[in-house]
Amino acid sequence: MYYLILMSTITKFIIKGGKVIFNESSLKQKMVCILYYLGMRKIDEEKMLCQVEYEKKWQSVLSNIGVYWFRRGGWEIKKSKYPNKFLSGNFEDPIYFDEIRDILIKEFKPIHPLLPKNKKLFDLINTTESVCLSV
Numbered sequence: 001m002y003y004l005i006l007m008s009t010i011t012k013f014i015i016k017g018g019k020v021i022f023n024e025s026s027l028k029q030k031m032v033c034i035l036y037y038l039g040m041r042k043i044d045e046e047k048m049l050c051q052v053e054y055e056k057k058w059q060s061v062l063s064n065i066g067v068y069w070f071r072r073g074g075w076e077i078k079k080s081k082y083p084n085k086f087l088s089g090n091f092e093d094p095i096y097f098d099e100i101r102d103i104l105i106k107e108f109k110p111i112h113p114l115l116p117k118n119k120k121l122f123d124l125i126n127t128t129e130s131v132c133l134s135v
Helices: 018-022 027-041 048-064 096-109 114-125
Strands: 002-006 007-015 067-070 086-089
Touching: 018 086, 018 096, 027 048, 027 067, 086 096
Parallel strands: 067 086
Antiparallel strands: 002 007
């Protein structure tokens, strides 16, 4: 069992086989997730915009019951009173890091001066637009 301090609370990580949400969730969480999943399954993967719209409709309902199941969008994570919470999805959107932006900048700030051999690459990075791809 692993523990992580997250937003001033202790979060327990459970590692075991099977679908965690069905092993650890309440009956209401299971029922809502089944309805959400059945609807999402009907949308073709190529129709990303339709998936985003579907998630928008469900995000409030899912958040209220402690399920944060997002594949396509960056949604506001609302606190839930449910004791067991479940995270699943692509949490790469900047919305998830805005609150701790200053901390991240401080943590990733170089502590050693730039080496002369890296100056050319550094200048190139600073003068071009960047794109991050996650596959």
